[in-house]
Amino acid sequence: MSAEATDHSSAPAVVGVRALCEFTARSGDLDLRFTPSPTSLEGMEGHATVRRRRAAGYESEISLGGQYLGLRVQGRADGFDAAACRLEEIKTYRGTLDGIRPNHRALHWAQAKVYAHLLCQARQLAQINVALVYFHVGSGEETVLSSLYAADELQLFFDSQCQRYLAWARGEAAHRALRNTALQALDFPHAQFRAGQRQLAVAVYRTAASPAPANSQGDRSGDEPEDKPGDTKAGGRSLMAQASTGIGKTLGTIFPLLKAMPGQGLDKLFFLTAKTTGHALALDALAQLQQSTAPGVLRVLDLQARDKACEHPDKACHGDSCPLAQGFYDRLPAAREQAVSLVVQDAPAVRSVALAHGICPYYLMQELTRWADVVVGDYNYYYDSCAMLYALTQAQGWKAAVLVDEAHNLLDRARRMYTAELSQFVLHAARKQAGGRVKKALDGLNRAWNALNKVQHHNYQSYAEPPSSLLNAVQRAISAIAEVQADQPLPPADPVLALYWELLQFQSLAEAFGPHALFDINLATALPGRSGRSGSAARAPFSTLCIRNVLPAPHLLQRHAAAHTSVLFSGTLSPPQFYRDMLGLPAHTAWLEVDAPFKAEQLSVQVAGHISTRWHDRQASLQPIADIVARQFALQPGNYLCFCSSFDYLQQVAQELTRLHPGLPMWSQTPAMDDASRTQFLARFVQGGRGIGFAVLGGVFSEGVDLPGSRLIGAFVATLGLPQVNPVNEAMKQALDDYWGRDAAHKQAHRQAQGYDYTYLYPGLRKVVQAAGRVIRTESDRGVVVLMDDRFQRADVQALLPKWWRLEHGSFR
Numbered sequence: 001m002s003a004e005a006t007d008h009s010s011a012p013a014v015v016g017v018r019a020l021c022e023f024t025a026r027s028g029d030l031d032l033r034f035t036p037s038p039t040s041l042e043g044m045e046g047h048a049t050v051r052r053r054r055a056a057g058y059e060s061e062i063s064l065g066g067q068y069l070g071l072r073v074q075g076r077a078d079g080f081d082a083a084a085c086r087l088e089e090i091k092t093y094r095g096t097l098d099g100i101r102p103n104h105r106a107l108h109w110a111q112a113k114v115y116a117h118l119l120c121q122a123r124q125l126a127q128i129n130v131a132l133v134y135f136h137v138g139s140g141e142e143t144v145l146s147s148l149y150a151a152d153e154l155q156l157f158f159d160s161q162c163q164r165y166l167a168w169a170r171g172e173a174a175h176r177a178l179r180n181t182a183l184q185a186l187d188f189p190h191a192q193f194r195a196g197q198r199q200l201a202v203a204v205y206r207t208a209a210s211p212a213p214a215n216s217q218g219d220r221s222g223d224e225p226e227d228k229p230g231d232t233k234a235g236g237r238s239l240m241a242q243a244s245t246g247i248g249k250t251l252g253t254i255f256p257l258l259k260a261m262p263g264q265g266l267d268k269l270f271f272l273t274a275k276t277t278g279h280a281l282a283l284d285a286l287a288q289l290q291q292s293t294a295p296g297v298l299r300v301l302d303l304q305a306r307d308k309a310c311e312h313p314d315k316a317c318h319g320d321s322c323p324l325a326q327g328f329y330d331r332l333p334a335a336r337e338q339a340v341s342l343v344v345q346d347a348p349a350v351r352s353v354a355l356a357h358g359i360c361p362y363y364l365m366q367e368l369t370r371w372a373d374v375v376v377g378d379y380n381y382y383y384d385s386c387a388m389l390y391a392l393t394q395a396q397g398w399k400a401a402v403l404v405d406e407a408h409n410l411l412d413r414a415r416r417m418y419t420a421e422l423s424q425f426v427l428h429a430a431r432k433q434a435g436g437r438v439k440k441a442l443d444g445l446n447r448a449w450n451a452l453n454k455v456q457h458h459n460y461q462s463y464a465e466p467p468s469s470l471l472n473a474v475q476r477a478i479s480a481i482a483e484v485q486a487d488q489p490l491p492p493a494d495p496v497l498a499l500y501w502e503l504l505q506f507q508s509l510a511e512a513f514g515p516h517a518l519f520d521i522n523l524a525t526a527l528p529g530r531s532g533r534s535g536s537a538a539r540a541p542f543s544t545l546c547i548r549n550v551l552p553a554p555h556l557l558q559r560h561a562a563a564h565t566s567v568l569f570s571g572t573l574s575p576p577q578f579y580r581d582m583l584g585l586p587a588h589t590a591w592l593e594v595d596a597p598f599k600a601e602q603l604s605v606q607v608a609g610h611i612s613t614r615w616h617d618r619q620a621s622l623q624p625i626a627d628i629v630a631r632q633f634a635l636q637p638g639n640y641l642c643f644c645s646s647f648d649y650l651q652q653v654a655q656e657l658t659r660l661h662p663g664l665p666m667w668s669q670t671p672a673m674d675d676a677s678r679t680q681f682l683a684r685f686v687q688g689g690r691g692i693g694f695a696v697l698g699g700v701f702s703e704g705v706d707l708p709g710s711r712l713i714g715a716f717v718a719t720l721g722l723p724q725v726n727p728v729n730e731a732m733k734q735a736l737d738d739y740w741g742r743d744a745a746h747k748q749a750h751r752q753a754q755g756y757d758y759t760y761l762y763p764g765l766r767k768v769v770q771a772a773g774r775v776i777r778t779e780s781d782r783g784v785v786v787l788m789d790d791r792f793q794r795a796d797v798q799a800l801l802p803k804w805w806r807l808e809h810g811s812f813r
Contacts, residue, residue, distance in 0.1 A: 013169040017075030025110035029319030030328035046092035064118035068162035086129035117154035180262035195597035205256035243594035274409035303377035309362035407568035414552035424542035441480035448473040516551035553584030638713035645719035665691035721764035
């Protein structure tokens with residue numbers, strides 16, 4: 001457990017060697033110029049190669065620990081050659097040795113010297129050789145930088161590092177004790193819970209406080225973190241909660257987890273959202289809770305994306321380009337000390353502190369994640385392949401609770417996180433720019449790519465796996481670009497560098513390829529600048545290659561296991577087995593469906609069963625839909641939303657309504673609306689207003705929109721919301737059928753229609769329920785929802801609608 005995880009100021013603080021040195025030994029500029037780095041697999045293989053080269057008796061992965069006053073320092077040294085009395089710190093790299101930045105070298109030396117001191121202390125050594133072993137993963141060449149140190153010198157160095165850290169650690173321990181005392185006494189900020197809110201809060205608290213389930217660590221693979229302090233924590237307690245809008249889900253989940261933090265020894269609470277609106281709701285709930293505590297007792301960090309926090313987007317992140325990167329680590333301690341005292345570490349407050357100290361606000365914000373109690377951020381900060389919060393949780397040994405807001409969105413977001421595309425357009429641009437060995441490697445990749453295009457029988461095809469010929473060509477291209485980049489860094493806008501990032505992501509997912517993914521090829525037109533003979537057969541085709549994630553579960557398993565508690569909540573998480581399967585939640589995940597605070601009498605749900613909105617029936621559906629909308633508006637004038645399956649269908653319905661019922665006030669969503677246009681669209685929904693807004697189901701206006709009272713009194717849903725039937729979705733459906741049908745146990749647990757339901761039915765009905773949920777927002781609202789499609793009469797479809805709805809099957813003819 002890290003120093004900030006200590007429960008009482010009198011208890012010894014515990015810190016890993018790497019964490020200690022990262023705090024004390026970094027100096028100089030922030031320098032994020034790209035340098036090629038080994039993959040984790042290459043790093044492990046490099047370490048193993050160095051160990052195999054050593055003589056018999058060489059010790060590796062030596063657990064060491066030492067004490068300085070109230071600070072316990074521990075970690076694992078890479079290796080020790082007793083015959084040479086040499087402590088080795090092994091670092092793998094690509095490119096040239098000169099490409100390793102000075103601030104990184106300083107960190108490496110500091111780690112090596114701390115390990116050397118701990119070894120001298122453990123084995124009563126008077127002196128020791130301290131060596132940095134830099135291993136080039138491409139050539140296998142070792143560069144050894146060695147110095148002889150007396151044990152007394154290393155003692156002084158160790159003491160100086162610990163002194164710098166200990167004052168901070170004591171302050172953090174005092175903060176931790178004060179925070180826990182305040183949270184134990186924390187009261188709910190309102191006189192009483194809303195209907196269903198207490199039920200949710202109790203379930204969340206019990207989940208956090210329950211004993212760890214058996215095998216809660218999940219199927220973890222790979223080595224443990226380099227310096228993982230303390231004991232491996234038990235994690236994996238999880239809850240899925242479905243609760244309607246109006247019960248206060250945000251406050252109902254944050255409050256019980258804050259109350260659980262002292263008793264469970266939790267270090268962090270991560271509140272993860274899909275949209276910026278979720279940030280605002282979380283910060284508002286936390287502000288309400290903080291009113292009953294002393295200012296600054298609970299550190300709340302609002303983690304912003306780089307494009308929002310960067311002060312100089314036109315400059316590169318290093319001292320030669322950006323003034324806020326110059327001397328970043330020299331000025332960081334003073335800025336950090338001021339920033340942690342902020343009542344709320346939101347973007348404006350952190351920016352103000354950063355600029356006052358002349359450092360980058362974005363990277364100050366990233367530093368503050370280590371010291372915050374609550375971090376509010378996007379899903380990707382914990383669930384992405386290179387997620388910062390997840391990596392820190394693993395490296396620092398944090399006990400973290402994870403709250404996932406509007407968790408139904410995590411499925412599509414996770415699929416995108418673990419999908420990689422390669423465009424032949426991008427390759428073409430890179431080949432035009434490249435020269436020498438890079439050009440040769442890219443030409444080889446293009447030949448391997450064209451060979452795939454030639455055997456493609458259809459514009460779109462999916463395959464069991466990426467061919468080895470392609471992957472070999474991808475690896476050669478990555479290696480060639482990496483070697484050149486190390487000698488002469490490419491500018492950020494260089495097309496070769498743009499291709500390099502795509503190749504790295506593609507290769508990473510290829511290494512983890514399995515039945516949870518597809519490899520597919522999508523042919524398009526001729527490459528730019530190619531003029532072939534007339535006729536499509538004469539053109540040189542280009543294509544997009546994609547490793548497409550179908551089932552995010554295998555990628556998310558370790559994320560769930562790393563958390564002490566995971567709570568996923570939303571108004572639409574039905575059926576629970578669908579989300580449990582797709583998101584890789586443990587089998588022991590608890591399920592809670594909170595009773596809606598609304599009564600059936602508040603919402604009239606009508607089914608227009610005589611209409612078909614299927615593709616081939618669209619034209620015939622226009623007039624009936626327009627008549628129903630006009631009739632309802634005449635019966636009860638007010639503000640309505642009409643949801644259609646696409647912009648094209650939306651325009652057809654709106655035009656038909658205008659033709660048949662001229663004079664009705666209408667406004668429509670358009671493709672690629674900016675923030676101002678979206679605000680203008682919603683501004684039309686005023687209290688007591690009258691009009692019909694047309695929007696696309698599943699778009700920005702079908703969820704996360706709050707229009708209480710008479711701002712919205714009804715919604716029309718002219719679609720079942722099913723994703724389009726196309727080759728990609730059909731391939732995904734087949735992949736899911738194959739995945740669940742791999743063995744008898746899966747076949748028995750999942751019915752035959754699993755692929756169809758998981759690809760089409762469940763995602764479609766979720767969008768319908770989300771859109772209809774815009775109508776009733778409070779316990780005093782009244783409204784109407786009209787579901788326009790004959791399939792809404794099916795029992796399997798109605799089973800996916802909210803239980804509190806009472807469907808009416810009146811005649812609309």
